[in-house]
Amino acid sequence: MVPTWRSQGQLTPLPDTSILDWLFDHGSLTRRLIQLTNDAFSVTPLFEGWQPLRADECAALDLADGSEGWVREVYLRGHGEALVFARSVASRSALQGDGLHMDELGSRSLGELLFCDQAFLRRAIEVCRYPQAWLPSEVRASDLWGRRSRFDRGALSVLVAEIFLPTLWDAARAQSENR
Known part of the structure; x- marks a missing residue:
């Protein structure tokens, strides 16, 4: 199944406002997760x-169908628990010679790097129900919300998809109840 990525104005029915807040937040997801998890x-x-x-x-x-690119898949965790599955991709031709070394990030957040480099321009956020088959087996579930956006810097474009796991909604709900 190939997902249909939609902008906020194309969503029907609309998810709960607390979910919409996370899906269409234009700030750094890394920073928001750091705040949610108290560092x-x-x-x-x-x-x-x-x-x-x-x-x-x-x-x-x-890009042409079947183009090769650099793929990075990670879990964004809070207190050791996977909250978000993220998949970032960029074409081989755009990465070579650009100076962004996605292969050297290790356990550092790509999102934080993109938000710290003022030269990157973020395009619109799109969301979908992410295909279960595209998730790692240990977090595979149906109807999970995912979002993606493209970050451009000159000839380089990086596409970042973030899939929100049920554990994130539990943590966000617990935080709002404790306020």
Whole structure:
């Protein structure tokens, strides 16, 4: 199943306002997770390497179907628990010679790097119900909300998708109840 990515104005029916707040927040998700977890935030790399990009990724990056790119998949964690599954991709041709070394990030947040570099321009946020088959087996579930946006700096475009796991909604609900 290929997801249909939609802008906020194209969503029907609309999810709960607390979910919308997370999906369409234009700030740094890393910073928001650090705040949510009281600094108990970490990044766990799952996969990093060159591979053919999916058709929806090629379309979002204006690439020919089957183009090869750098793929980075990570968990964004709070207190050791996976809250978000993130998949970031960029084309091989755009990365070579650009100076962004996605292969050297390790357990550092790519999002934080993108938000700290003022040269990156963030395009519109799109959301979908993320295909269960595209998730790591240990967090595979149906109807999870995902969002993505493209970050451009000159000829380089990085597409960042973030899939919100049920544990995130539990943590956000607990935080709002404790206020």
